[in-house]
Amino acid sequence: MxxxxxxxxxxxxxxxxxxxxxxxxxxxxxxxxxxxxxxxxxxxxxxxxxxxxxxxxxxxxxxxxxxxxxxxxxxxxxxxxxxxxxxxxxxxxxxxxxxxxxxxxxxxxxxxxxxxxxxxxxxxxxxxxxxxxxxxxxxxxxxxxxxxxxxxxxxxxxxxxxxxxxxxxxxxxxxxxxxxxxxxxxxxxxxxxxxxxxxxxxxxxxxxxxxxxxxxxxxxxxxxxxxxxxxxxxxxxxxxxxxxxxxxxxxxxxxxxxxxxxxxxxxxxxxxxxxxxxKLFSSKQQQTKTIAGTWTSSTKELHGTDPRKVQHTYQLHSVQKGSVDPIMSEEDEGGIRVQHEYDIHSDRGRSSRLDELDGGGGTKW
Incomplete structure (x- = not known):
């Protein structure tokens, strides 16, 4: 046309x-x-x-x-x-x-x-x-x-x-x-x-x-x-x-x-x-770090130890049956609890490769 x-x-x-x-x-x-x-x-x-x-x-x-x-x-x-x-x-x-x-x-x-x-x-x-x-x-x-x-x-x-x-x-x-x-x-x-x-x-x-x-x-x-x-x-x-x-x-x-x-x-x-x-970027890793951070804060308050300055702390306590926190401890046959206390460090492994999307700041993926 x-x-x-x-x-x-x-x-x-x-x-x-x-x-x-x-x-x-x-x-x-x-x-x-x-x-x-x-x-x-x-x-x-x-x-x-x-x-x-x-x-x-x-x-x-x-x-x-x-x-x-x-x-x-x-x-x-x-x-x-x-x-x-x-x-x-x-x-x-x-x-x-x-x-x-x-x-x-x-x-x-x-x-x-x-x-x-x-x-x-x-x-x-x-x-x-x-x-x-x-x-x-x-x-x-x-x-x-x-x-x-x-x-x-x-x-x-x-x-x-x-x-x-x-x-x-x-x-x-x-x-x-x-x-x-x-x-x-x-x-x-x-x-x-x-x-x-x-x-x-x-x-x-x-x-x-x-x-x-x-x-x-x-x-x-x-x-x-x-x-x-x-x-x-x-x-x-x-x-x-x-x-x-x-x-x-x-x-x-x-x-x-x-x-x-x-x-x-x-x-x-x-x-x-x-x-x-x-909370758009909450992840399981963040939740774990939150629990761990609460635990170490309680430990410091009870024992007067700064967990940030200690890599591994092994503490033995007498505990009553049924009073053990299943998340934070393991109970053996003798009624002795071994409590493991660790630093929380940033892991730059495979699970945090998307940290680069942060531009170097903020909470990690």
Missing amino acids: ASSELQLPPGLAPDLEYNQLQVGTTIAFAVTYFFCTLFLLLRYLQAFKLVKEIELDLVFLTMSYAAGLVYFVTILKLMTHGWGRHVVEINQTDMFNLNKILLPNTITYLTTPGITKLAMLFILFKINPAILYRILVVVIGLCILGYTVTLSAITGGPCNPNLGLESLTCLQNVALSHAVLNIASDLAVIALPIPTIFSLNFSLRTKLTVCLMLALGSMVVVCSIARLPYVIALQDDPDFTYTQAILGIWSVVEVNLGIFCGCAMRLKPLFVKYLPGL
Whole structure:
């Protein structure tokens, strides 16, 4: 169908400054970017108050946050030249200016999700020291970096929209390739830590919290998949300026949701310190440490011994039958109780590999 034959939807006038699709895109960005801003500020608060360090993943997320803002600014510029309108509403001058802005808009979108996923991989790299696991993290990161740089170079080269309308087909092929690779890399990043996380001895509450985090991450995949039909439709759609805007709504939500998830992955220390009532990260290890801490405090009070300065204390007591605490003692045939008293030290073993998600502070997983 030729562009001149396109019918405008009811109520849409060519002189309308912003149509519903353009307003909807702006609202979608504003809502999702607000949560990105809030959680990024929380990450910086944690970095300065608790962790005392600006970690590499936070640097990358800050870059993604800035790139996401640039991406939306280019969308606003595109709107002034017909992006989000039907082709029949756009004159030759607007089409020329739209193609000029399309280059920075496309490159910004191609790079932002890649930077966000690299930030997540920096976090995931630390949670498991297994060689195979870390090799997989590095391989996935190199693949993301490779296709991001390659597609960005192609967009700025042979597919540059400033070369004319003939370059739009090339640009649409780049968009389709990126959509497929983006979905594959999203799935890889989400699936990568699942075996490690669920092999640890977490409480049900902690496992549910982790599942919620993975569910939020899967929403990024949903956005990527939802974009795909519109990317495919651009191949033969004469009303491409309108279809691009529908695609843009999913794009801004995908970009901002990825940044939000990347920030939320490391906020446990802040929640544990300032919102302990939520108990989102309670685990069996924490419960055991609480019981042990109560026991050693009682022992110190009774015997005047500071258990923090003693590695092993063996105390013999005469006890009446039935007065033995089954949790803290063992009773032999002679009625003598051997009470073992130990220091409670942090264990950096396999069960605490997810401590790296804390950023070095707060209560451990």
